Amino acid sequence: MSGHDAGSVLRFEDVQVALGGRPVLQGITLALQPGEVMVLAGRNGAGKTTLLRVATGVLEPDAGTAHACRAGEPERPLSQFSRRELARHVALVPQETSIPFPFRLLEVVLMGRAPHLGLLGFETRHDVALAQAALERLGIGALADRTVLEVSGGERQLAMVARALAQETPVLLLDEPTSNLDVGRRLEVLERVRALAAEGRAVLVVSHDLGLAARFADRIALLSEGRVHAVGAPDEVLRPDLLREVFGVDTEILRTAEGAPVVVPRR
Amino acid sequence: MSVLTPRRLVAVLSALAVALVAVAMASLAIGPVPVAPADVVDALLGDAQGATADIVLRVRLPRVVLAALVGASLGVAGALFQALLRNPLADPFILGVSGGAALAGIAMLTLGGAVGLGYAAVPPAAFAGAVGTVVLLLAVAGPTGKLSPTTLLLTGVVFNAFASAAIVFLASTAGLADGASIFLWLIGNLSDARFDVAGWVALFLVLGLASALPLARGLNLLALGEEPAAQLGVDVERTKRVLLVSTSLMVGAAVSVSGLIGFVGLIIPHLLRLRLGPDHRLLLPAAALSGAGFLLVCDTVARTLLAGRELPVGAITALAGGPLFLWLLRRHHQRVFVS
Numbered sequence: 001m002s003g004h005d006a007g008s009v010l011r012f013e014d015v016q017v018a019l020g021g022r023p024v025l026q027g028i029t030l031a032l033q034p035g036e037v038m039v040l041a042g043r044n045g046a047g048k049t050t051l052l053r054v055a056t057g058v059l060e061p062d063a064g065t066a067h068a069c070r071a072g073e074p075e076r077p078l079s080q081f082s083r084r085e086l087a088r089h090v091a092l093v094p095q096e097t098s099i100p101f102p103f104r105l106l107e108v109v110l111m112g113r114a115p116h117l118g119l120l121g122f123e124t125r126h127d128v129a130l131a132q133a134a135l136e137r138l139g140i141g142a143l144a145d146r147t148v149l150e151v152s153g154g155e156r157q158l159a160m161v162a163r164a165l166a167q168e169t170p171v172l173l174l175d176e177p178t179s180n181l182d183v184g185r186r187l188e189v190l191e192r193v194r195a196l197a198a199e200g201r202a203v204l205v206v207s208h209d210l211g212l213a214a215r216f217a218d219r220i221a222l223l224s225e226g227r228v229h230a231v232g233a234p235d236e237v238l239r240p241d242l243l244r245e246v247f248g249v250d251t252e253i254l255r256t257a258e259g260a261p262v263v264v265p266r267r
Numbered sequence: 268m269s270v271l272t273p274r275r276l277v278a279v280l281s282a283l284a285v286a287l288v289a290v291a292m293a294s295l296a297i298g299p300v301p302v303a304p305a306d307v308v309d310a311l312l313g314d315a316q317g318a319t320a321d322i323v324l325r326v327r328l329p330r331v332v333l334a335a336l337v338g339a340s341l342g343v344a345g346a347l348f349q350a351l352l353r354n355p356l357a358d359p360f361i362l363g364v365s366g367g368a369a370l371a372g373i374a375m376l377t378l379g380g381a382v383g384l385g386y387a388a389v390p391p392a393a394f395a396g397a398v399g400t401v402v403l404l405l406a407v408a409g410p411t412g413k414l415s416p417t418t419l420l421l422t423g424v425v426f427n428a429f430a431s432a433a434i435v436f437l438a439s440t441a442g443l444a445d446g447a448s449i450f451l452w453l454i455g456n457l458s459d460a461r462f463d464v465a466g467w468v469a470l471f472l473v474l475g476l477a478s479a480l481p482l483a484r485g486l487n488l489l490a491l492g493e494e495p496a497a498q499l500g501v502d503v504e505r506t507k508r509v510l511l512v513s514t515s516l517m518v519g520a521a522v523s524v525s526g527l528i529g530f531v532g533l534i535i536p537h538l539l540r541l542r543l544g545p546d547h548r549l550l551l552p553a554a555a556l557s558g559a560g561f562l563l564v565c566d567t568v569a570r571t572l573l574a575g576r577e578l579p580v581g582a583i584t585a586l587a588g589g590p591l592f593l594w595l596l597r598r599h600h601q602r603v604f605v606s
Contacts, residue, residue: 107544
């Protein structure tokens, strides 16, 4: 184990997964540190979503291991965690959620408390307050009593992020959390994500928006054909040669007044 | 509407239980020979003798109990199928599960004699038919387990048409007496009400509720999708297996004693969700109590609407349920159909 991997909350070690006979992940080795925001980028079909599924334990690797480490405990493979234990360690916000019944947003966020409650336990006042706070944190506190069928797609997506927050996990996985959001909301969500990392959570975000990734990520991992092609600080990874290898596009890297890189495709 | 608390759960269920008892008392009092409410109470307490006691205890009570149990089973089964298939249009009748149970039951009724199986083999055959239909549905859904509303409705329509045709075929090969009872099965009726029959329905209703209620919060999480539910700690496969079996048993028991009563499992959970919200911890027991009350009202109408003649209760649930469901669809279009 390299020095950088020590103390990681989630670690993939040569993870390989084939879906329907097609190899999707072909040896992913990557470690997530507490307090960091890592952006996972790559072409469609590069295996980003699959990697997140492995991280939640619903998909077991065909070879290699995904490990998790809880505070004060030695690292263990995910397969040695119970489902509920894992649900207290890792929360995932999927790309899209369709909910067939008229649950109110507050109820949806409260679902995130499930791994912390007993089998027959009802949500306590503490749980409700926590869920309401999560909604407020994402700027949709006023919508708590609206049903999921009444709000917009973007608002539903924010509620799903709030649900993951209410889960109170050290690891947060977000699969294109900003895809349905307008530019203002997009910035807001990423600012919240930064704040969460500042509290010590580890955040892994799948995103196609390299510009925002450059501003908000501590590290960017470029996935290509089921492998980690490059990983490092935005400045190290957002290079025309690497981007050409991963996306097959020529790019120009411009700088904002603050010096943040901006990726501009040229073809 | 506040978040579900034990207090709210108890309050709502108590109100529904009181309403159910009131409906049952009314149903015991109403009939060709009217009985005063006080006499009904006396008869139930064993303080009455003679014709009034016989009417209340021997004629009406078994029927009232059976109607309540079948209604409760169908209401709960509807809510459970909707949760498991993540589809608000799922219902034992629409899915064809009731049809499958009826087909197997009738096949046993008409053909079982030839292989030495009597009437007692009909309920187990109906169970088998219900379970078999669910297995078939899941096979159609494929490995993803996803049934779109369209697939669901089409499969149900096709399977119901097939089952009806097969039942008519069996009816025409059987004697006339069987033919008449087959017609009553197809419409759904409760005229064959006996306490021993009601006991079986009660057993599977209790088993169904006992297996479903501890999993009710898991069913809420299942609304997010199967994988998100698993990521929140739900054992999705186990939940589905346990509940599909117990739901099929409830439907099989209900169908084997009453035939194809439609709309209860569809309408009751719908109305309850509009009024009480979709939390299954409240929805499931509320669906039992409301389904019981609804079918009891329908059956009371069925046996008193025409003087001197009885209508099959299934005709009443369909006459009441059809327009009610169309009204629901129109009024709550977005809530019923989700893209």
